[in-house]
Amino acid sequence: MLIIEMIDLVSIITSAIALILILWNFKNKSFHDNHGLFAIFFITLFLIYNILLFIEWSDITKGLDELENIIGALLPMGWAILLYSFVQSMSKDQIKKSKQKFSAAFNQTLSFMCLLDLDGKIIEANETSLKIINGNNSNATGEFLWDTKCWIHSPELQENLKESIRKAANGELVRFEITHQPDSGNVIYIDFSIKPVLNNRGEINMLITEGRDISQLKLAIEEKNKLDAQLQQAHKMDAIGNLAGGIAHDFNNILSGIFGYTELAQMECSPDSQIYKDLNEVIASSQRAKDLVSQILTFSRQSDAVRTPVIPATAIKESIKMLRPIIPSNIEIHFHLDEINGFINANPTQLSQIFINLATNSLHAIGDKNGDLTISLREIIFQEEDLKDKLEANIGHYVQISFSDTGSGIPKKIKDRIFEPYFTTKEEGKGTGLGLSIVHGIIKSYGGFITVYSEPSRGTTINIFLPLSSEDESIKTTENTDVEISADCKRILFIDDEQLIVDLNKTRLERFGHKITATTSSIDALNIFKMNTKQFDVVITDQTMPEMTGDKLAIEILKLRPDIPIILCTGFSSTIQKEKALAIGIKEFVLKPVSNQQMLNLINKVCSKI
Amino acid sequence: MENVMFQTNEIVMFVISFAIIISIILNYDQISKLPSAKMLLSSFYMFSLASILTILEDFLLTDTLNLLEHLSYAISSILFAVWCKRVFQTKRNI
Secondary structure: OOHHHHHHHHHHHHHHHHHHHHHHHOOOOOOOHHHHHHHHHHHHHHHHHHHHHHHHHHOOOOOOOOHHHHHHHHHHHHHHHHHHHHHHHHHHHHHHHHHHHHHHHEEEOOOOEEOOOOOOEEOOOOOHHHHHHOOOOOOOOOEEEOHHHHHHHOOHHHHHHHHHHHHHHHOEEEEEEEEEEOOOOEEEEEEEEEEEOOOOOOOOEEEEEEEOHHHHHHHHHHHHHHHHHHHHHHHHHHHHHHHHHHHHHHHHHHHHHHHHHHHHHHOOOOOHHHHHHHHHHHHHHHHHHHHHHHHHHHHHHOOOOOOEEEOOOOOOHHHHHHHHHHHOOOOOEEEEEOOOOOOEEEOOOHHHHHHHHHHHHHHHHHOOOEEEEEEEEEEEEEOHHHHOOOOOOOOEEEEEEEEEEOOOOOOOHOOOOOOOOOOOOOOOOOOOOOOOHHHHHHHHHOOOEEEHHHHHHHHEEEEEEEEEEEEOOOOOOOOOOOOOOOOOEEEEEEEEEOOHHHHHHHHHHHHOOOOOEEEEEEHHHHHHHHOOOOOOEEEEEOOOOOOHHHHHHHHHHHHOOOOOOOOEEEOOOOOOOOHHHHHHOOOOOEEOOOOHHHHHHHHHHHHHHH | OOOOOOOHHHHHHHHHHHHHHHHHOOOHHHHHHOOHHHHHHHHHHHHHHHHHHHHHHOOOOOOHHHHHHHHHHHHHHHHHHHHHHHHHOOOOOO
């Protein structure tokens, strides 16, 4: 067999294989449209041509020359048709895929999207938007967008949309916010925009609308604003508290002078004299001023009250019992007190102050009309999510004590101010405006919190939440029992940066027979003490001093002589509390102003402890 | 017609093949995206080469060029068969 015949035979076999492959896949519908037929036609021609080439060379027949010529001319055309049909097929495939991608992006997005013509008629709407346009997935093509369900509820919105479409058709990007009320569920807020779409020539040929549901975002912003307002309120209350603390410090120093010198003056005159009685009035007024400072400190949560385990229901009943005589007959009091297993760590007097303040406010709110005051008590457990807007509260068991009245309610505009000190809606002389601020301060100092719900003309409910403890976790403090004035002469080192206080205490303590070394400088005092550590029986020091604070001075002195009794007096200090003072070895911690009797008692008490 | 060195069908084959090559060049971006495009085009180029050789064999090196012509057809057939196998193996519709 000639080489050419062998080559032709290879051509025949391979083109036959190609034909079989094409026929097989044609059967399996692997071709688009008529492309399979083109392929079969072409490869059959090629096969026949190869056979003719083989036959011609083999001299089997010369009669097939004409057929060979015809097929030979058809073959390139077959190639042309084949390549063209394949390219067409591929283009169709690409268009189909592109359409699928567009359809997926268009329909699966959470945004409401529509294509509009320049008059505002819907060309195509995605599945998400069809749900709000018609409430279902039915076709909305051809409808004006403003005539669809989403817009017809508001003629104003419809006009706005028409105007926006007109603007977008002129090339503007329009964006605004709309609301939509679905058949079921809450109103949804939509961030809506209309954009012009340009064709290849740069002309606007349609519009695309897009709407995003921003209801969750709106809620989050509202929540954030609420938290911001709460934080701002908390900062404001803290600032007022700090200011109150500062005023209390200076005011107590002034009161110390008034108290002390008045008592000294009283010692110079007969108890039956008019001067003595007048001085008593000065002392009484000073005492009221002292009480006021104490209340301010309570508000600023910097007072030092003794806490004991208190059964909440008992404390409520006892407090209301005290109020009974002043409760008018037009007001009925109801109790809903659950049995609580546990205590609250509180100062009974402060607790009583809270309940009386709240009950009195309710009585004022009801006034002369008939009304009810309901006091309820229940146990409540707070989880982390319940306390997300109560930054200072811890999770756990709480008691909820509610005072609900049917009074006039609190107007919304003043609701945020009711805990501010000296803020009152009562007539002049009927209230100081300190009540609720003190309540707020006490509750915060106990690790609790307070909420207010009020509707004007319907009533107010104030809820107090206090942490519940199952066992006695009270802060034990030393009992403050009076000690008889002793005639023993004590050598006292007295330090206070206020010259007035130094002079007063030097005078009054010397009158009681004590030997006083007094100075206004803590550094001088330490140097004096260093000279001979045995020369004093007691050290009395102020806390807030410029060169060295009282607690630091006490530490230095105790290093030199650990058994020396030290009394720390302070008008008020945010840097030291009673527990801390006792922990560093100070024997007594006392708030100014200190009376003669109190001072002598303290001296005797610390000396007797040695 | 006996004096004519080559046949009309050979010229027709050559002209059409040449036109297709031009068309392929002009639309190469699109055609190149066909599956295994290079193999399919190679098959076609071999076919075109064969049609050129058919004409040339009438003028010179008749036996050699005739052999090359038949060889070109054979290679074209092989390449086309391999292309078919590759394309249908990927289970892609064409």
